[in-house]
Amino acid sequence: MSLLDVSNAFVRFDGVTAVNDVSFSLDDGEFVGLIGPNGAGKTTLLKVISGVLPPGGGRVVLNGQDVSDKPPFVRARAGLGLSHQIVRPFRSMTPVDNVALAAGATETRNPLKALARTDRTAARARARELLDLVGIGDAAEADPSNLPLGYLKRLEVARALALEPKLLLLDEPLAGLNHVEAGRLADTVTAINGQGTTVLLIEHNLSEVMRICRRLLVLDQGRLIADGAPQTVMSDARVRAAYLGESTEDADAAA
Amino acid sequence: MGAYELSLLTLIGINVMLALSLNLITGFCGQISLGHAAFYGVGAYTGAMLTTSGQPFLLALVVAALFAAVAGVIVGLASLRVREDFLAITTMGVGFLFLGVVRQQEWLGGELGISQIPETGLGDGGFIMLVVGATALVFAASVYLKRTWMGFAFDSIADDEDTARTVGIDVARYKLTAFAFGTAIAGIAGCLYAHYARIIVPDAFGFTVSITILAMVVVGGIGSTIGVTIAAVVLTLMPELFRFVNDYKLLLYGGLLLLTMRYSPQGFAGLVRQAAAKARSKSEATP
Numbered sequence A: 001m002s003l004l005d006v007s008n009a010f011v012r013f014d015g016v017t018a019v020n021d022v023s024f025s026l027d028d029g030e031f032v033g034l035i036g037p038n039g040a041g042k043t044t045l046l047k048v049i050s051g052v053l054p055p056g057g058g059r060v061v062l063n064g065q066d067v068s069d070k071p072p073f074v075r076a077r078a079g080l081g082l083s084h085q086i087v088r089p090f091r092s093m094t095p096v097d098n099v100a101l102a103a104g105a106t107e108t109r110n111p112l113k114a115l116a117r118t119d120r121t122a123a124r125a126r127a128r129e130l131l132d133l134v135g136i137g138d139a140a141e142a143d144p145s146n147l148p149l150g151y152l153k154r155l156e157v158a159r160a161l162a163l164e165p166k167l168l169l170l171d172e173p174l175a176g177l178n179h180v181e182a183g184r185l186a187d188t189v190t191a192i193n194g195q196g197t198t199v200l201l202i203e204h205n206l207s208e209v210m211r212i213c214r215r216l217l218v219l220d221q222g223r224l225i226a227d228g229a230p231q232t233v234m235s236d237a238r239v240r241a242a243y244l245g246e247s248t249e250d251a252d253a254a255a
Numbered sequence B: 001m002g003a004y005e006l007s008l009l010t011l012i013g014i015n016v017m018l019a020l021s022l023n024l025i026t027g028f029c030g031q032i033s034l035g036h037a038a039f040y041g042v043g044a045y046t047g048a049m050l051t052t053s054g055q056p057f058l059l060a061l062v063v064a065a066l067f068a069a070v071a072g073v074i075v076g077l078a079s080l081r082v083r084e085d086f087l088a089i090t091t092m093g094v095g096f097l098f099l100g101v102v103r104q105q106e107w108l109g110g111e112l113g114i115s116q117i118p119e120t121g122l123g124d125g126g127f128i129m130l131v132v133g134a135t136a137l138v139f140a141a142s143v144y145l146k147r148t149w150m151g152f153a154f155d156s157i158a159d160d161e162d163t164a165r166t167v168g169i170d171v172a173r174y175k176l177t178a179f180a181f182g183t184a185i186a187g188i189a190g191c192l193y194a195h196y197a198r199i200i201v202p203d204a205f206g207f208t209v210s211i212t213i214l215a216m217v218v219v220g221g222i223g224s225t226i227g228v229t230i231a232a233v234v235l236t237l238m239p240e241l242f243r244f245v246n247d248y249k250l251l252l253y254g255g256l257l258l259l260t261m262r263y264s265p266q267g268f269a270g271l272v273r274q275a276a277a278k279a280r281s282k283s284e285a286t287p
């Protein structure tokens, strides 16, 4: 069954067509990598799916529900979790509260009911589990403004997971992590996928992408130029020309 | 306490309520307002119109809160469409719009306002107790609200509303709720003020008043219930202690507002927190 259907997505910024007539579907339980050179439109496509950016055209159907005209909070409630490429922690809150707020999404669903509830114990306990899961439990009570990028990237992932999403959208979660940390987080995401969460992962770290993704989508200049099994996609001449010209070694190492 | 002290106490109570009501909108939910006095005015005029036409005071108080909240939600709806910097201008415009309308309306007394506002029927002592009780209630409600999940959601909106949306927060509804609550309390404060002063004129709800309320919130520490309360008390006493303050209120409070935003954006509460943190690290360093 398909969990996400994107059809004819189109985004144009003045002068640049960032996403050009992109269509694809994700089946329930898939683990898909979205790759492409800098400026290919990956982040923009993710914003169209999450509703952060109103597209110039196209439709997004999530879990059978047409959410094309729905704001991001409705999509979050419909089962979508998002981690940003440019980290956006709530800076007035500790990491544990950042994640607890998302874990308590049912508490904040209705403002008046939210007014009647004060207990954050369960949400904070869940938040701590998730911070441990992504490996930043030691920074649970830190000031986000003092944390290195690698921590904030993982905070993004933990906060997205706290929504218990059906579809997890990750925008370069491994950036800023060292080799060991990146491998560990990739394994964690794989395990989460193993429990049934569908994952769409944007990542420049090709060796990790080749290791964990079972299907790849390739964007180039806003167009979807390939979609298929990682090995097949990587040997596609168009992909090599468009994307791998600058990093042939990575692809060769991975192939 | 003499009559003067009791009158001052009433005024302090009203101003604390007013400052806390703006703190709910600007401090908790992060929505700047340069026209809060308009809602104070809606409450004052509504209350005064009702009691001068013979309606009971308590009914007037409830309707004043209601009318102010309706006005607040309307402005809130407009605010959903504008970005932060424009919100300041929009709310400032609302403040001037209110004054403009009230000044023109014969039935609202025009420039002369409404005089001979009747007694509340509670007696002087009863009225003061009502004001003090209401102030305490608003204070307690503020402290409580900050601890609830609503307060938690407000924190996230004040911080980064786009990200709040991605974690499932219905930002628009929360903002409207903040406007409704904050302006309803301002309306109550207005109705209380009208029956304290027994005469109201448009200027009592002008730009200077909006800036004064905002100064109380910012100087006290945006979002800090205790800080804002202290600032409201101090800034209410200032013109009483120093006559000249009254003549230069806009200049002084506007200046204070800008200085605080420039040099200590967390206000008085922020300075205390910093000092406490410093003291703590010092005592840890020299055990």
Ligand SMILES: Nc1ncnc2c1ncn2[C@@H]1O[C@H](COP(=O)(O)OP(=O)(O)OP(=O)(O)O)[C@@H](O)[C@H]1O
Binding pocket: A013, A014, A016, A017, A018, A036, A037, A038, A039, A040, A041, A042, A043, A044, A045, A085
């Ligand atoms: N807000 C914006 N305004 C104008 N142009 C934009 C905006 N956001 C993105 N673009 C442009 O759209 C194109 C696609 O950008 P996007 O960020 O989606 O690429 P990307 O594939 O995520 O790149 P990267 O790998 O560097 O993150 C780029 O040319 C970029 O300059």
Ligand SMILES: [Mg+2]
Binding pocket: A042, A043, A044, A085, A171
């Ligand atoms: Mg990107």
